[in-house]
Amino acid sequence: MKKDSERRILLGRVTGAFGIRGEVKLESWTEPRLAIFNYQPWILRTPAGQESEISGVRGREASKTLVATFPGVDDRNVVEAMRGTEIHIARSALPPPKPDEYYWVDLEGLDVQTVDGVKLGRVSHLFDTGANDVLVVRGDRERMLPFVLDDVVKSIDFDANLIVVDWDPEF
Missing domain, CATH: 2.30.30.240 (PRC-barrel domain)
Incomplete structure (x- = not known):
């Protein structure tokens, strides 16, 4: 079993571009779904397996999706290339669970x-x-x-x- 600091939790995924200014559509598996922005830095893993870390992501709800702004990303083509990228965090970034609750x-x-x-x-x-x-x-x-x-x-x-x-x- 990996140590907590090495373990990762999958929180969501990039589903595409939103608009033309480089905003990112996200799928979030946190509850509530906006809570995904509370857990940073994110470890981004592309479908090809490349990983990078990002902090300072901001987001909002827009109709039935979440829209995020990634620091330094302002090009729709860059965002489209990110489609399918998974959003992970280190297990150690989560608060300890309450008694009789478990991750x-x-x-x-x-x-x-x-x-x-x-x-x-x-x-x-x-x-x-x-x-x-x-x-x-x-x-x-x-x-x-x-x-x-x-x-x-x-x-x-x-x-x-x-x-x-x-x-x-x-x-």
């Missing part, structure tokens, strides 16, 4: 076992169903467990790299 990125890679000690595998990723979050655990097979504290998820121990769940291993 998904911190749960990824943890081992999962039942309350009876049966190893189910490792957390691959999480996703939101609208009703609740779901842990995707890969081991002898892939399992999807509802991330419901106390009911399904009994404990999370980062020091032991372990999540204990009340779950039938046959399910």
Whole structure:
């Protein structure tokens, strides 16, 4: 597992140009979506894998999209070439989570076992169903467990790299 300072969190992506003055349309996965501007510097990763760091990005909502101004970028052609660029931040840029709250990125890679000690595998990723979050655990097979504290998820121990769940291993 990477150290927090090395881990990155994907916050959004450049989706295209807005207007002719070099403004950038963004897709944000933060909640609320404008919160993406609170976390800087950004690590930009192009579809070709090139990375650069940028600070001082400002933005606003415009209809159904976010519009950003990148320092030193004022040309629509430059912005169009950035389409698909991912916006990451270092995990260390996030504030500590509140008690009983977790950043998904911190749960990824943890081992999962039942309350009876049966190893189910490792957390691959999480996703939101609208009703609740779901842990995707890969081991002898892939399992999807509802991330419901106390009911399904009994404990999370980062020091032991372990999540204990009340779950039938046959399910």
